[in-house]
Amino acid sequence: MxxxxxxxxxxxxxxxxxxxxxxxxxxxxxxxxxxxxxxxxxxxxxxxxxxxxxxxxxxxxxxxxxxxxxxxxxxxxxxxxxxxxxxxxxxxxxxxxxxxxxxxxxxxxxxxxxxxxxxxxxxxxxxxxxxxxxxxxxxxxxxxxxxxxxxxxxxxxxxxxxxxxxxxxxxxxxxxxxxxxxxxxxxxxxxxxxxxxxxxxxxxxxxxxxxxxxxxxxxxxxxxxxxxxxxxxxxxxxxxxxxxxxxxxxxxxxxxxxxxxxxxxxxxxxxxxxxxxxxxxxxxxxxxxxxxxxxxxxxxxxxxxxxxxxxxxxxxxxxRSQPNENAKFKEEEDALRKRFTEQVKGEESRFRAWEQQLLSERDRLHKELEAQSERVKEMQADIDAFYYQRDSPKVIRK
Ligand SMILES: Nc1nc2c(ncn2[C@@H]2O[C@H](COP(=O)(O)OP(=O)(O)OP(=O)(O)O)[C@@H](O)[C@H]2O)c(=O)[nH]1
Ligand SMILES: [Mg+2]
Incomplete structure (x- = not known):
């Protein structure tokens, strides 16, 4: 001083x-x-x-x-x-x-x-x-x-x-x-x-x-x-x-x-x-x-x-002592912050939609897998029935 x-x-x-x-x-x-x-x-x-x-x-x-x-x-x-x-x-x-x-x-x-x-x-x-x-x-x-x-x-x-x-x-x-x-x-x-x-x-x-x-x-x-x-x-x-x-x-x-x-x-x-x-x-x-x-x-x-x-x-x-300069700076800063928040929000909803899509695709594949295993089971039953018929003793009717 x-x-x-x-x-x-x-x-x-x-x-x-x-x-x-x-x-x-x-x-x-x-x-x-x-x-x-x-x-x-x-x-x-x-x-x-x-x-x-x-x-x-x-x-x-x-x-x-x-x-x-x-x-x-x-x-x-x-x-x-x-x-x-x-x-x-x-x-x-x-x-x-x-x-x-x-x-x-x-x-x-x-x-x-x-x-x-x-x-x-x-x-x-x-x-x-x-x-x-x-x-x-x-x-x-x-x-x-x-x-x-x-x-x-x-x-x-x-x-x-x-x-x-x-x-x-x-x-x-x-x-x-x-x-x-x-x-x-x-x-x-x-x-x-x-x-x-x-x-x-x-x-x-x-x-x-x-x-x-x-x-x-x-x-x-x-x-x-x-x-x-x-x-x-x-x-x-x-x-x-x-x-x-x-x-x-x-x-x-x-x-x-x-x-x-x-x-x-x-x-x-x-x-x-x-x-x-x-x-x-x-x-x-x-x-x-x-x-x-x-x-x-x-x-x-x-x-x-x-x-x-x-x-x-x-x-x-x-x-520091110029109020106009300061206000202008603040405005710019606010606008920048708003733009940034909007961008983040947009990205977030895009991500959510994509996540949703993935989940429903997973469900669809699960269901398909279930249906396929159902079919496999049925086919297995058919095969079993076929062998059973072939190998069981034949009843000869007189
Ligand atoms: N032995 C010795 N004494 C000294 C010397 N220089 C100054 N003195 C003595 O020290 C005392 C103080 O001297 P000053 O010159 O008044 O000291 P100062 O630093 O101006 O003091 P303030 O004005 O109070 O700050 C006096 O009695 C001087 O004679 C030196 O070189 N040798
Ligand atoms: Mg002196």
Missing amino acids: TSTSSPYEVVSAAPSPITSAGTGIANLPNQRHKIVAKNGANFTVMVCGESGVGKTTFVNTLFTSTIKEPKNVTRRRFSKTPPKTVQIQITKAEIEEKMFKVKLTIIDTPGFGDYVNNRHGWIPIVDFLDDQHEKYMRQEQQPCRKGAIDMRVHVCLYFIKPTGHTLLPLDVECMKKLGSRVNLIPVIAKADTLTPSDLAKFKQNIRDVIYAQNIKVYSCPIESDDESTTQRNANIMAALPFAVIGSTQDILTPDGRKVKGREYSWGVAEVENDEHCDFRKLRSLLIRTHMLDLITTTEETHYENYRQSQMETRNFGDS
């Missing part, structure tokens, strides 16, 4: 024309490169998952690490602990590389599952996704489609609590619903709270459940003409679900580097260190290597699925 209005009040930050440190759009294959250059791209990322799992911190981390000189990103106060997110928060920024522009939108959603009545807090998120498809579809049906607002979500990052065990039933339920609507990327939050071996086991358990439960997750096209791209994509897929560390804090490492990370007595968990987590891999997939594939699959698979399913249900509804 979709509603036309958003279930949450949307809080939006002003778009900020920000030059990124390089998004890689200039490296796109020629054909695609031209399309993006001409139209610019809208790219929308959504984060969701249980409450307190680190979604807002991740969004802040992504902004601070991607956009070097944040201007006007008013909603994002990069404090140590962001307040609990209670409504959908939208932050926009423009990423620019040479002459290519991407309008990046990040949608942060309120967490769910932290108390009994909030177990189904993810339903409004699913509705939000459907609503964006619905709004876009309605705009597409208008005669003038220029300036259509497109808030369709190109990728949804699903944050998994770092329990070290496996996916919770709530995760499975929610991921199933999301995966059928949007490019879903599972993310293990707070990777710094798990040891490397526990993290590896956790990842495998999650992959097993995803496979066993048939949850649809985004998989980037592995095959490519270029061998290094094939290898890179295979490496990305092998890291799924991406383990991330979120932090906007600058920390000085013992070897004198200033990094974004989390400080512990045992050392520093670094956001942008591949040995510590997959943050760089995930950011590269989103902002650099697979942005266009995420946009294309959203258009060609997820939006198309939505559009088709809506068309089917709406057409079905229409045919």
Whole structure:
């Protein structure tokens, strides 16, 4: 079910024309490169998952690490602990590389599952996704489609609590619903709270459940003409679900580097260190290597699925709601049934007549048989009489 209005009040930050440190759009294959250059791209990322799992911190981390000189990103106060997110928060920024522009939108959603009545807090998120498809579809049906607002979500990052065990039933339920609507990327939050071996086991358990439960997750096209791209994509897929560390804090490492990370007595968990987590891999997939594939699959698979399913249900509804068509159909059906009954009746009486004929023929033959056996008896008596006369002693009269 979709509603036309958003279930949450949307809080939006002003778009900020920000030059990124390089998004890689200039490296796109020629054909695609031209399309993006001409139209610019809208790219929308959504984060969701249980409450307190680190979604807002991740969004802040992504902004601070991607956009070097944040201007006007008013909603994002990069404090140590962001307040609990209670409504959908939208932050926009423009990423620019040479002459290519991407309008990046990040949608942060309120967490769910932290108390009994909030177990189904993810339903409004699913509705939000459907609503964006619905709004876009309605705009597409208008005669003038220029300036259509497109808030369709190109990728949804699903944050998994770092329990070290496996996916919770709530995760499975929610991921199933999301995966059928949007490019879903599972993310293990707070990777710094798990040891490397526990993290590896956790990842495998999650992959097993995803496979066993048939949850649809985004998989980037592995095959490519270029061998290094094939290898890179295979490496990305092998890291799924991406383990991330979120932090906007600058920390000085013992070897004198200033990094974004989390400080512990045992050392520093670094956001942008591949040995510590997959943050760089995930950011590269989103902002650099697979942005266009995420946009294309959203258009060609997820939006198309939505559009088709809506068309089917709406057409079905229409045919049922046409009384004239229905009455005509009923008339035809009645006539057919009558014709059939008449045919059956005719066949039945023909069969009865034939049966009657057979019975009387049987009686006639019985009678004839009786008469014949009567005749046989008489003839036998005649024969007996004949022999009796011949063999009996003759009386000679004197
Ligand atoms: N150890 C560790 N803590 C983190 C990490 N990311 C976030 N946190 C902490 O987890 C707490 C919750 O973080 P938020 O980013 O507010 O979580 P959220 O998912 O947005 O929460 P809701 O808005 O309530 O759904 C904060 O105290 C963060 O500092 C991480 O990668 N590692
Ligand atoms: Mg939050």
